[in-house]
Amino acid sequence: MSRPEILMTGPYPDWDLVELEGRYIVHKLYEAEDSDALIDRHAESIRAIATRGELGASAALIERLPKLEVISVYGVGYDAVDLAACRARGIRVTNTPDVLTNDVADLGIAMMLCQSRGMIGAETWVKDGSWEAKGLYPLKRRVWGRKAGVLGLGRIGFEVAKRLRGFDMDIAYSDVADKPYGEGMAFIADPVALACHADFLFVTLAASAETRHIVSKDVIAALGSDGMLINISRASNIDEEALLEALENGTLGSAALDVFEGEPKLNPRFLKLDNVLVQPHHASGTVETRKAMGKLVRDNLAAHFAGAALLTPVI
Structure with a gap:
């Protein structure tokens, strides 16, 4: 069975990236010379977005991903995710509360x-x-x-x-x-x-x-x-x-x-x-908390693809 494909909108710590790449096919939007071309090339296969709180996921991005099922936010804030667009499509959204x-x-x-x-x-x-x-x-x-x-x-x-x-x-x-x-x-x-x-x-x-x-x-x-x-x-x-x-x-x-x-x-x-x-938006910037945040992102994605209940759903 092929690994699910996910889109990463911004970098995560290396310890999270290693884990994600071991489980999924990861498309790194932040490294692409032509982000539009990357999205167009993989739009039909991307099933999840792994993003950060300040980056979110816009309605325009969501619209370009017809197979999108879940957005997992690395952070407690999800205001940069267009929740209306997600609700309209039945796309699930998770964040990482409590651990930070x-x-x-x-x-x-x-x-x-x-x-x-x-x-x-x-x-x-x-x-x-x-x-x-x-x-x-x-x-x-x-x-x-x-x-x-x-x-x-x-x-x-x-x-x-x-x-x-x-x-x-x-x-x-x-x-x-x-x-x-x-x-x-x-x-x-x-x-x-x-x-x-x-x-x-x-x-x-x-x-x-x-x-x-x-x-x-x-x-x-x-x-x-x-x-x-x-x-x-x-x-x-x-x-x-x-x-x-x-x-x-x-x-x-x-x-x-x-x-x-x-x-x-x-x-x-x-x-x-x-x-x-x-300060450079680093209130959650400790090794311990960032590791816990990354684990919660991964656990939410794993739960979704296993058909299990999401750990920290927003919608």
Whole structure:
């Protein structure tokens, strides 16, 4: 029996690629000199797409693959997959939740600490001789005992809140409804009101049409000149133009960002700001988590082709 053929839209770690190539015929879209020609050549035989969260699968790509049965996303976010096109064709979609939750939450907390205490600048202060020449590093702001807001109390938001408790913080959250597992935290439905409460606002929402730019100009203004915005979700959840303007004019104190519109080619205005900590979309970037993510991608594909229940279905 011939091996199923899959289309990979972007690279995976070598340990995943070896496993996939041992089980499937893998067509690497990201290596093709002519991606259209590769798709045309194999369109009638490709039964699955292995993609990444930020790459997804567009309606146009899905339409070109008449035998497509399943899309397995390497990542928790699936907003870049056209779910309407998948539903119309009965195409299954899976993602990799849970296995990356704790690492993403860890990076969010690390970014808060790093930015609030000025650790990047402090290291430069030591290495460039400023400590010896100029004396003590400028004072920064404390973290413990202050107020935090968590916008989206899903898996990642909940783990962020758990970690924040260790800093004796006053924690509030916003979601579509009050959560039974939100005990000890204030529920504030309105994101603007949540930002008014917070010194640190964590964005941990899944991205959707409904959440696009939910962190609006008004939310950013409410967070204020002493506030910090930390985004470990999706760039589309934030009005990036409003964010840049507020950071440039000082109406927002600072930001710590792991995601950007158009990444990895982010808006160069971010690179000119000293009140922004930028990270290369690597919140899940640990060896342990990436191996678990890859295994879950493979296990979902294997389940599908075996006619078994999918482990983590989106649809």
